[in-house]
Amino acid sequence: MENQKVAIVTxxxxxxxxxxxxxxxxxxxxxxxxxxxxxxxxxxxxxVEEKGAKAIFIKADVSKAEEVKNYVDQTVKEFGTIDMxxxxxxxxxxxxxxxENTIEQIDQVIGINMRxxxxxxxxxxEVMLKNGGGAIVNTSSTAGLVGQQTVGTYSATKHGIIxxxxxxxxxxxxxxxxxxAVAPGTTETPMVAQFLERNPEAAKNSVDPxxxxxxxxxxEVANTVAFLLGxxxxxxxxAVIPIDGGFTAI
Ligand SMILES: NC(=O)c1ccc[n+]([C@@H]2O[C@H](COP(=O)([O-])OP(=O)(O)OC[C@H]3O[C@@H](n4cnc5c(N)ncnc54)[C@H](O)[C@@H]3O)[C@@H](O)[C@H]2O)c1
Numbered sequence: 001m002e003n004q005k006v007a008i009v010t011x012x013x014x015x016x017x018x019x020x021x022x023x024x025x026x027x028x029x030x031x032x033x034x035x036x037x038x039x040x041x042x043x044x045x046x047x048v049e050e051k052g053a054k055a056i057f058i059k060a061d062v063s064k065a066e067e068v069k070n071y072v073d074q075t076v077k078e079f080g081t082i083d084m085x086x087x088x089x090x091x092x093x094x095x096x097x098x099x100e101n102t103i104e105q106i107d108q109v110i111g112i113n114m115r116x117x118x119x120x121x122x123x124x125x126e127v128m129l130k131n132g133g134g135a136i137v138n139t140s141s142t143a144g145l146v147g148q149q150t151v152g153t154y155s156a157t158k159h160g161i162i163x164x165x166x167x168x169x170x171x172x173x174x175x176x177x178x179x180x181a182v183a184p185g186t187t188e189t190p191m192v193a194q195f196l197e198r199n200p201e202a203a204k205n206s207v208d209p210x211x212x213x214x215x216x217x218x219x220e221v222a223n224t225v226a227f228l229l230g231x232x233x234x235x236x237x238x239a240v241i242p243i244d245g246g247f248t249a250i
Pocket of ligand 1: 036061112191
């Protein structure tokens with residue numbers, strides 16, 4: 001389906017980004033693996049190449065506009081275009097009630113999750129407009145649909161991601177660009193799994209409110225992202241899809 005397509009995946013060195021990079025590679029896309037972590041990024045390049053696709057690693061801190069412009073420029077230089085953009089890099093912040101956050105902590109979460117995502121959309125859409133369209137998926141969260149204690153700034157940025165997702169969908173639909181978001185609930189990426197293993201109480205609290213009584217798996221998010229980025233989702237634009245076992249349904 002994605003033969004010869006070119007995808008940028010940010011935060012591709014771990015977790016959801018890595019799972020999406022591998023899934024898109026399985027479907028035949030070539031991947032720009034963008035991450036601040038060289039080690040994680042190179043691991044993903046290897047996994048993508050094992051699927052028979054091409055991959056390049058581009059080191060970038062997405063909170064810095066010039067580094068975002070660079071990953072977009074490098075992708076076009078290497079692969080000629082950008083068909084798909086998984087705008088995903090993010091951090092959750094310190095995990096304390098809001099007023100306990102320092103100004104630096106608030107700024108860091110906004111810088112990576114919100115400014116980083118906006119810079120990515122700006123530069124990628126500029127390329128997609130020149131090249132006749134494309135598809136974008138942004139990573140929101142169930143914390144972008146409802147509030148969540150101890151991650152207030154994170155929740156604010158993930159609500160913001162939904163605003164830009166819908167705006168881009170409306171502004172550029174006529175030029176062939178689609179923009180959607182996924183809103184995962186707690187998903188067992190390696191880091192989350194390790195944390196919950198060390199904190200059985202937190203693990204119980206994460207699962208209890210989920211009607212399906214289990215956490216999400218990275219592959220379940222990757223399946224949805226690959227679908228939204230592909231032709232089968234041609235008439236889905238401006239949607240926010242919870243992948244949360246029913247958590248936000250009640
Ligand atoms: N795992 C979950 O439960 C969950 C749930 C909802 C939403 N999300 C969102 O999904 C996205 C991915 O999360 P994950 O769970 O895979 O986390 P993760 O920590 O496993 O992966 C995040 C990746 O982003 C990279 N990164 C961090 N800061 C960066 C920066 N400034 N510039 C470039 N790369 C940077 C990290 O190096 C890492 O490889 C995030 O936006 C997160 O908020 C995760």
